[in-house]
Amino acid sequence: MKANSKLFMKKDTRAQVGIGTLIIFIAMVLVAAVAAAVLIQTSGVLQQKAQSTGKQATQEVSSNLMIKSVEGVRAKTSGTSMSNTVDLLKLQVSLNVGSSPVDVNQVVASITDGTTTNTLIYAGNTKSYATAGNSNGNMSSFSSTDAAANLVKLLTANSTIDSTVYDNSKRYYTVQKVRDEDSSFSQSNPVMNSGDLITLYIATTSAAAVTADYQIVGASDTSSGLKASGLTLGTRTPVSIVLTPEAGASTIAEFVTPSSYGVKETVALHP
Incomplete structure (x- = not known):
């Protein structure tokens, strides 16, 4: 016996459109980009300091x-x-x-x-x-x-x-x-x-x-x-x-x- 299957499309699905939504989306992208840039810059500085400190420490103990x-x-x-x-x-x-x-x-x-x-x-x-x-x-x-x-x-x-x-x-x-x-x-x-x-x-x-x-x-x-x-x-x-x-x-x-x-x-x- 084969079960009957039916597809239903919800009638209450909604979406936001308009210039306001676009502005919010762009703002979120910009915030994420700034945060990523700060993290990358911070990690780069920390890496350089770690390398410099490691080199100096090696010189001091050698x-x-x-x-x-x-x-x-x-x-x-x-x-x-x-x-x-x-x-x-x-x-x-x-x-x-x-x-x-x-x-x-x-x-x-x-x-x-x-x-x-x-x-x-x-x-x-x-x-x-x-x-x-x-x-x-x-x-x-x-x-x-x-x-x-x-x-x-x-x-x-x-x-x-x-x-x-x-x-x-x-x-x-x-x-x-x-x-x-x-x-x-x-x-x-x-x-x-x-x-x-x-x-x-x-x-x-x-x-x-x-x-x-x-x-x-x-x-x-x-x-x-x-x-x-x-x-x-x-x-x-x-x-x-x-x-x-x-x-x-x-x-x-x-x-x-x-x-x-x-x-x-x-x-x-x-x-």
């Missing part, structure tokens, strides 16, 4: 610098007359994997022997120790081309900043490039790129070494007279070195000097 090794050098007069303390530290420093370029001008080095702490800046930095608006904060007679001359001045000379005299060994460190394939690193523009390797020199001249008037430190002629750094790196001395770049995490090297230096002029300290 370690850009790597201390590959630390060697100590004893001051001497001859091969048999040497200081009982380490009077110069040589840090082999490179960039970590994936690091962005690092301006050594902005790297702060801090070293402590458990009693005294020296906070050091690059010898060519003209701003850090200068008063506002001046550019006289660098090591006096700093050479923009001769790393060896700068090392001698670090160990033996003073700097005058705003009429105040400071021992260079207490305020500065110097550097020398070891590997620089693109020739981008210089004394006046010490920017490290990927693959670069430098030696960072920190003066640790003891008061005893100054009194003994040792004439040589490594390959440097110090006959003009050593300046005390305030540090004393004798045997069994705990030492901590912190390198803090402009962006990125600090790099730390901690070690204890050997129980005896023996007859060695250069002593491996770290790692």
Whole structure:
């Protein structure tokens, strides 16, 4: 038996027509368009801020610098007359994997022997120790081309900043490039790129070494007279070195000097 089906059209269906309805429709479209534009713009700004914040956060938590090794050098007069303390530290420093370029001008080095702490800046930095608006904060007679001359001045000379005299060994460190394939690193523009390797020199001249008037430190002629750094790196001395770049995490090297230096002029300290 087949069911009967019938179609009925409702007689009460109504529609709105006229200019008023059109105006309301257009207004709704415009409101929706404005709301969509605001949402798109807001999401774009938030995305840019998120990317920028993520990049900065990555730079801050990543370690850009790597201390590959630390060697100590004893001051001497001859091969048999040497200081009982380490009077110069040589840090082999490179960039970590994936690091962005690092301006050594902005790297702060801090070293402590458990009693005294020296906070050091690059010898060519003209701003850090200068008063506002001046550019006289660098090591006096700093050479923009001769790393060896700068090392001698670090160990033996003073700097005058705003009429105040400071021992260079207490305020500065110097550097020398070891590997620089693109020739981008210089004394006046010490920017490290990927693959670069430098030696960072920190003066640790003891008061005893100054009194003994040792004439040589490594390959440097110090006959003009050593300046005390305030540090004393004798045997069994705990030492901590912190390198803090402009962006990125600090790099730390901690070690204890050997129980005896023996007859060695250069002593491996770290790692």
